[in-house]
Amino acid sequence: xxxxxxxxxxxxxxxxxxxxxxxxxxxxxxxxxxxxxxxxxxxxxxxxxxxxxxxxxxxxxxxxxxxxxxxxxxxxxxxxxxxxxxxxxxxxxxxxxxxxxxxxxxxxxxxxxxxxxxxxxxxxxxxxxxxxxxxxxxxxxxxxxxxxxxxxxxxxxxxxxxxxxxxxxxxxxxxxxxxxxxxxxxxxxxxxxxxxxxxxxxxxxxxxxxxxxxxxxxxxxxxxxxxxxxxxxxxxxxxxxxxxxxxxxxxxxxxxxxxxxxxxxxxxxxxxxxxxxxxxxxxxxxxxxxxxxxxxxxxxxxxxxxxxxxxxxxxxxxxxxxxxxxxxxxxxxxxxxxxxxxxxxxxxxxxxxx
Numbered sequence: 001x002x003x004x005x006x007x008x009x010x011x012x013x014x015x016x017x018x019x020x021x022x023x024x025x026x027x028x029x030x031x032x033x034x035x036x037x038x039x040x041x042x043x044x045x046x047x048x049x050x051x052x053x054x055x056x057x058x059x060x061x062x063x064x065x066x067x068x069x070x071x072x073x074x075x076x077x078x079x080x081x082x083x084x085x086x087x088x089x090x091x092x093x094x095x096x097x098x099x100x101x102x103x104x105x106x107x108x109x110x111x112x113x114x115x116x117x118x119x120x121x122x123x124x125x126x127x128x129x130x131x132x133x134x135x136x137x138x139x140x141x142x143x144x145x146x147x148x149x150x151x152x153x154x155x156x157x158x159x160x161x162x163x164x165x166x167x168x169x170x171x172x173x174x175x176x177x178x179x180x181x182x183x184x185x186x187x188x189x190x191x192x193x194x195x196x197x198x199x200x201x202x203x204x205x206x207x208x209x210x211x212x213x214x215x216x217x218x219x220x221x222x223x224x225x226x227x228x229x230x231x232x233x234x235x236x237x238x239x240x241x242x243x244x245x246x247x248x249x250x251x252x253x254x255x256x257x258x259x260x261x262x263x264x265x266x267x268x269x270x271x272x273x274x275x276x277x278x279x280x281x282x283x284x285x286x287x288x289x290x291x292x293x294x295x296x297x298x299x300x301x302x303x304x305x306x307x308x309x310x311x312x313x314x315x316x317x318x319x320x321x322x323x324x325x326x327x328x329x330x331x332x333x334x335x336x337x338x339x340x341x342x343x344x345x346x347x348x349x350x351x352x353x354x
Contacts, residue, residue: 016088017042018336019110023049023094027240028266031160032093035328042086046078049097075102079109087113089336092136094119096126103135114138116339120157122146122260137342140335142263144284153338156288158331159269175311176279177204177250179243180267182218182225182233185301186256189281191224193254193304201306204246205232251311252277256301264288269326272296275315279306290326292316 018041022029033043049071075098087110092098095117107115119141123129133139140153147154178190190205197203207228209215212235219225225233247253253271255278262284269290271278278285278296285291285298294316297307324330 014042015040017044017086018089018091019044019046019082019087019113021046021048021090021092021095021098023047023096026237028160029093031328032332035332039329039333041089044082044087046075047097048093048095071097072099072102076105079105082109084109085112089113089339090115091332091335091339092117094121094126095129095132098132099128100131100135103132107135114336114339114343116140116335116342118155118335119143119146119152120263122258122262123150124260125258136339138335138339140338143261144287145262155331155334155338156264156326157266157269158328159266159273159326160328172249172251173202174204174246174250175201176252176254176306177206177246178254178256179204179206179238179246180208182207182209184258185222186258187218187222187228188224189256189301189304190254191227192302193306196304197306204250205229206238206246207233208237209233209235211235247271247274247276250276252279255280255282257282264290272318273323273326275317277311277315279304289322290318 018036020029020033020036020043022032022045024047029045029047033045036043079102090106090110090113092115095103115136116138117129117133117136117140119126119129119139122143123141123146138153139150140155141147141150142155142157144154146152176193180186187207190207193201194203194205205228209218215225215233215235253267253276255265255268255271257265257280261282264282264285268278268280268282268285272290272295279299280296281299281301281304283298285296290296294313297310299305
């Protein structure tokens with residue numbers, strides 16, 4: 001399990017010490033940690049999984065009992081290395097690698113800290129989360145349906161690199177692009193869009209697979225992968241700088257959410273904050289504060305269509321208030337405030353009982 005600690009502030013000047021437990025997903029944990037440090041917090045990061053290998057990721061799904069015990073030992077070792085009284089906040093993102101025993105030990109050891117859980121995946125896709133929910137002062141989710149069903153706080157995700165582009169006009173060689181991990185029917189939707197428009201709409205597609213093994217397995221269940229143009233499938237992720245360059249040179253970005261997903265991904269938010277148009281299969285986009293028909297179109301998975309003139313209509317700038325709300329600082333500030341308020345409320349109730 002990876003662990004990183006770096007206060008980023010002068011001794012004695014920080015607002016608190018956050019233990020961030022989150023997946024190592026496209027380096028989003030680095031953005032969260034950097035934002036916390038810029039706000040004056042010391043940060044210790046733990047990967048929420050004991051290992052990052054493909055075999056471990058398969059084991060956590062297929063052999064959960066074995067992997068939970070493995071993870072527990074790793075977590076408890078890390079916990080013993082912390083200075084308990086220094087931690088003011090514990091922020092867990094997803095928490096798939098945590099067990100009830102580990103969270104219980106964390107609460108006992110870090111008794112003065114507030115605990116918050118954030119789910120950036122649907123609850124149905126997070127194995128074992130039901131066993132640890134009661135240990136947290138607050139629970140928030142990016143999924144509006146889960147929030148309503150379980151009474152959690154609904155808080156959309158954030159976007160990185162959200163500053164507006166300068167008044168320059170770069171070349172636009174692509175009408176739409178897709179850069180992301182392939183799951184479910186995602187590549188079949190991409191294939192249908194390619195087949196529908198061919199050379200009429202210039203596209204850039206980069207489909208990422210975490211390992212050659214996963215690519216091999218996916219090819220056994222998705223025949224469209226055999227028809228993918230050369231260079232569009234990769235087991236090596238694309239550097240962030242290259243991703244930004246491709247997006248900048250595209251009129252729109254394609255988003256194909258998991259069929260069991262309702263919340264908006266970071267890709268959708270980052271696309272709109274970068275002032276690019278969005279084509280998405282996610283019907284819940286229609287209910288988002290970011291939705292504007294001049295810059296977003298919701299397409300059909302089975303028969304994707306790009307409306308006439310959609311790519312050519314003027315883009316309407318996003319208000320600064322929304323930019324702040326969907327920034328990483330806006331996201332993390334709300335989550336920390338939420339868990340602090342819940343913690344203080346419990347403490348206040350306990351005092352009244354006395």
